[in-house]
Amino acid sequence: MQNVYVGTHMKGVAKGSIKALRVVESPEKRIYLPQRSWFSDVAPAMNWHSFENKRILGTVPVEEDGSAYFEVPGNTYVYFQALDADGRMVQSMRSGAYLQPGERYGCVGCHENRTGDVPKMEKTPLALSRAPSKLDGAYNLKGLGKGTPPHLYSYQKEVQPIFDRRCVSCHDYGKKAGEKLNLACEETLWTRQERHHGGGARPRDHVAGHQRALLAVL
Secondary structure, three states: OOOOOOEOOOOOOOOOOOOEEEEEEOOOOOOOOOOOOOOOOOOOOOOOOOOOOEEEEEEEEOOOOOOOOEOOOOOOEEEEEEEOOOOOEEEEOOOOEEOOOOOOOOOOOEOOOOOOOOOOOOOOOHHHHOOOEOOOOOOOOHHHOOOOOOOEEOHHHHHHHHHHHHOOOOOOOOOHHHHHOOOOOOOOHHHHHHHHOOOOOOOHHHHHOOOOHHHHHO
């Protein structure tokens, strides 16, 4: 990647604030939704707006000039997410990449304008002055240290149980706290998707969830 700060809704992201890219595999589809629209995920290749199973393969560092150089497994459908110093997602790729073994792949930036001009490159990106980064398998950014082995990630199996144990006794339907922030489990993936999202590309802070009520409470 030449410069992560070039691309859709990256205007206003401070240079140097993106510290890593998270590489996520989108495995085979396992959920059928009755209609295909911006709210569904029936398309076999597109990952955008998907609430299906994911496999986090790891994070790789981003240099001060916004460049990154790394290896990904071949024959694997992957996409990338830009992370800040706290490991929070600033922007997420809304399509994906699929490389053959030994293939080289490059991009100008983070979902750059496919019909626009390529920004002039004054010098070689810093990331190309070193060997490609290896995926570290880390779930968390801090330290870019060794993390948990890649495995299928499920919001309902890994995140929702934490809310159920620690939060839902108050933040539930019919509870006063739940009127402001409801953390109860949704009935289906479709219900969660329909309730919390609409169509169209998301500005960086909306995608990252920086302004959501949950972060304010935490």
